[in-house]
Amino acid sequence: MSVEIENIRKDVRMRVETDSIMSIAWILVYVIPILAWILFPLSFFIAGVTIFPPGPTPPPGPSVIPLLIWAVLLPLLLIIGFIVSIILIYMLVKRRNTHFKRQIFLFDDILKAVRVIAAKKGVNAEIELASCERTVREAKAEETEKSAVLWAILSAFIFLADWYVRYFLMKDFYKHERKEDGFWEDMNKALDKCGVKFSMPRRMVTLPDRSFVLYLILTIITLGIFGIYWLYVLLKDPNEHFGYHIKIEDELLSTLESVAV
Numbered sequence: 431m432s433v434e435i436e437n438i439r440k441d442v443r444m445r446v447e448t449d450s451i452m453s454i455a456w457i458l459v460y461v462i463p464i465l466a467w468i469l470f471p472l473s474f475f476i477a478g479v480t481i482f483p484p485g486p487t488p489p490p491g492p493s494v495i496p497l498l499i500w501a502v503l504l505p506l507l508l509i510i511g512f513i514v515s516i517i518l519i520y521m522l523v524k525r526r527n528t529h530f531k532r533q534i535f536l537f538d539d540i541l542k543a544v545r546v547i548a549a550k551k552g553v554n555a556e557i558e559l560a561s562c563e564r565t566v567r568e569a570k571a572e573e574t575e576k577s578a579v580l581w582a583i584l585s586a587f588i589f590l591a592d593w594y595v596r597y598f599l600m601k602d603f604y605k606h607e608r609k610e611d612g613f614w615e616d617m618n619k620a621l622d623k624c625g626v627k628f629s630m631p632r633r634m635v636t637l638p639d640r641s642f643v644l645y646l647i648l649t650i651i652t653l654g655i656f657g658i659y660w661l662y663v664l665l666k667d668p669n670e671h672f673g674y675h676i677k678i679e680d681e682l683l684s685t686l687e688s689v690a691v
Contacts, residue, residue, distance in 0.1 A: 434543035435683075435690050441536040442679050448528035449672040452521065452665050459514045460658050462507055512586060519592075520582035522599055522664060529672070530573040530606065536679070537566045537613060543686055544617065547624050558620035565613045573606060597642045599664050607637045607671060614678065621685070628685045631677040635670045 541562055548555045576598065584591035614630060621628045640663065648656040 432690065434539060434546055435686055437539040438536065438543060438683055438686065441532060441539055442683055444532050444535075445529075445672070445675060445679070448525070448532040449675060450521070450525050451669050451672060452525070454662060454665055456518055456665055457658055457661050459511055459518050460654070460661055462511055516582045516586045519585045519595055520578045523576055523578040523581050523595065525668065526599060526602060527575045527578065529668070530569070530602075531575070533606075533610070534566060534569055534573075537562070537569075540617065540682070541566070544620055544624065547626065547686075547689060548620070551624050553624050555620040555623040558616045558623065561616040562613050562620070565609050565616070569606070569609055573602065593646060596645070596660060596664065600640050600642060600645075600667075603668055603671060604637050604639050626685060626689055629681060631674070631681055633674050635674075637667050637671060 541559060544555070545559065548559070581591065581595050585595050586592075611633070618628055618630050645656070645660050649660060
């Protein structure tokens with residue numbers, strides 16, 4: 431039993447590397463270029479007012495300063511935004527991959543540990559454990575790895591690729607959480623049969639089944655402004671999902687350690 435518990439401990443410690451909580455400040459990747467495009471025309475207006483004031487005509491030199499500033503600043507902001515957007519997509523896809531992979535390891539090790547407990551107590555919990563195993567098999571088949579490097583590069587140059595990345599990031603985490611909830615419920619029943627009282631934390635925030643089509647239409651008709659909220663969702667939803675993992679994994683590990691003593 432000590433081997434199984436130690437494997438679960440390792441799986442839990444892995445979340446520091448796999449389940450990264452990303453700052454909402456990443457939305458600045460989209461906000462800064464939009465502000466740059468808004469402020470750029472204003473520089474022409476400011477320059478025009480300076481060049482053609484209502485009073486006596488001033489020296490022309492200072493009037494071109496706003497234009498010169500934006501001639502350098504705007505391309506710089508766009509280049510920085512382009513590079514950072516590639517990094518952002520890479521990080522979003524990578525944490526999807528690493529979290530899904532870690533959870534499969536965790537669930538496999540939990541199943542092994544509970545089977546040992548059931549065998550020691552002479553309890554038959556095969557119905558519940560078989561249901562858990564089915565969930566794990568489905569996860570292995572459906573939650574396949576997607577290349578973070580490839581999709582980060584493609585999304586930077588192809589709109590359709592960027593939309594597809596947003597689609598699978600939303601839908602994969604939603605489906606993942608539904609499978610996960612089923613696993614925890616079945617595992618809780620198996621532990622109960624074994625006489626192990628597991629206080630399964632309640633999930634306070636569940637991921638909604640967000641409409642990709644609606645989000646896409648709103649992004650198009652708002653000329654990309656709704657995309658800022660869309661990015662916020664892609665950052666926030668996994669963060670909240672990982673927060674629940676901390677609670678339930680720590681509680682389960684503590685419960686299994688008390689049984690193993």
